[in-house]
Amino acid sequence: MKRSILFVLVLIAAIVVAPLDAVARKRKGTPKVKNVIMLIGDGMGVAHISALMLEEKYQPINMDRAEAAALIKTYSANNRVTDSAAAGTALATGTKTGNHYIGMTIEGDTLISLITRAEQKGMQTAEVVTCYLTHATPAAFFAHVPNRNQYEDIAVQFVTSGIDVAIGGGTRYFAKRKDGRNLIPDLEAQGYKVAYSLDEIKDMSEGRVVALCADQNLPMATQDRGDFLPDATAKALEILTANCAKEKTGFFMMIEGSQIDYAAHACDAEQIYAEMKDFDKTVGVAFDYADKHEGTLVVVCADHETGGLSLPSKKTDFTLSESGVEYRYGTTSHSGSMIGALFYGAGAKEFSGIMDNTELNRRIAELLGL
Numbered sequence: 001m002k003r004s005i006l007f008v009l010v011l012i013a014a015i016v017v018a019p020l021d022a023v024a025r026k027r028k029g030t031p032k033v034k035n036v037i038m039l040i041g042d043g044m045g046v047a048h049i050s051a052l053m054l055e056e057k058y059q060p061i062n063m064d065r066a067e068a069a070a071l072i073k074t075y076s077a078n079n080r081v082t083d084s085a086a087a088g089t090a091l092a093t094g095t096k097t098g099n100h101y102i103g104m105t106i107e108g109d110t111l112i113s114l115i116t117r118a119e120q121k122g123m124q125t126a127e128v129v130t131c132y133l134t135h136a137t138p139a140a141f142f143a144h145v146p147n148r149n150q151y152e153d154i155a156v157q158f159v160t161s162g163i164d165v166a167i168g169g170g171t172r173y174f175a176k177r178k179d180g181r182n183l184i185p186d187l188e189a190q191g192y193k194v195a196y197s198l199d200e201i202k203d204m205s206e207g208r209v210v211a212l213c214a215d216q217n218l219p220m221a222t223q224d225r226g227d228f229l230p231d232a233t234a235k236a237l238e239i240l241t242a243n244c245a246k247e248k249t250g251f252f253m254m255i256e257g258s259q260i261d262y263a264a265h266a267c268d269a270e271q272i273y274a275e276m277k278d279f280d281k282t283v284g285v286a287f288d289y290a291d292k293h294e295g296t297l298v299v300v301c302a303d304h305e306t307g308g309l310s311l312p313s314k315k316t317d318f319t320l321s322e323s324g325v326e327y328r329y330g331t332t333s334h335s336g337s338m339i340g341a342l343f344y345g346a347g348a349k350e351f352s353g354i355m356d357n358t359e360l361n362r363r364i365a366e367l368l369g370l
């Protein structure tokens with residue numbers, strides 16, 4: 001008798017408490033997310049962030065401002081170590097695929113990205129990168145090809161992607177193609193202003209633009225790239241904000257610190273530092289934007305870790321003061337380490353714990369109502 005009463009009580013409690021909990025969570029209010037700025041540091045592991053912090057002698061960096069953090073699993077559908085195509089596809093579409101595949105499964109099913117879904121909903125979208133716009137990570141947000149090296153096919157698919165603002169490199173794949181086609185008139189027919197430098201669009205404050213600022217990659221941060229990434233990000237945000245005000249909508253924007261990956265493949269500490277500093281400056285632009293524009297969520301993440309980077313002490317005698325830190329690389333390729341994700345602004349606190357790269361996509365989609 002006693003046991004059955006207890007059972008009934010537990011059952012009632014379970015029935016009453018479960019929905020109450022859901023209601024309470026809803027009432028407390030998931031903050032309304034109108035805009036999402038997703039910054040992807042290609043190849044940026046936790047050690048790369050740590051390297052920037054220690055090179056800056058632990059003076060606060062922009063990433064220190066993050067309000068929440070998570071760890072992200074990055075494996076692909078056919079390899080425990082992912083490439084940028086599969087990882088970009090997982091982040092963009094919420095579905096894992098095989099290495100080298102962009103925006104489609106190994107079986108050939110088309111996967112729909114956050115950018116495409118945002119476009120279908122009438123939102124504004126943008127991509128800003130320091131590689132070419134047809135490279136794996138940006139391509140994963142609009143293209144569908146079985147091999148990431150199909151750059152000319154990816155460029156053709158870009159023309160009708162609907163992306164409103166795109167800034168990066170890749171003139172070669174649009175205007176100087178091996179197949180002899182010139183896609184610039186096609187871009188113009190879609191209403192794009194086509195520019196070839198940031199300078200050319202400095203007075204532009206609204207509308208649609210494709211800025212092809214290099215033949216392929218922009219220069220490295222250690223060369224003469226200057227503040228291209230933070231400046232292009234600020235310009236894209238300015239244009240998106242004006243377009244959104246006009247159309248009474250929000251935006252989804254993907255920014256890539258593309259060359260952190262190249263620096264780590266090259267096992268070059270100086271380049272890693274320069275690329276990370278540049279990326280962090282761009283994170284600062286995004287965080288500042290979120291401070292001034294209610295309803296903006298900023299997600300800072302990576303697609304995978306490159307270099308198997310570790311930062312051991314130069315001397316192992318810890319009774320002495322520091323004698324320096326080394327950069328050691330486990331590989332000239334990618335590793336299977338989890339990557340860190342940081343969150344700032346509206347909805348940031350909805351993210352924490354360990355999650356899959358596909359789950360990160362799903363949570364962003366949910367907050368944006370996509």
Ligand SMILES: [Zn+2]
Nearest residue numbers: 043261265306
């Ligand atoms: Zn790589």
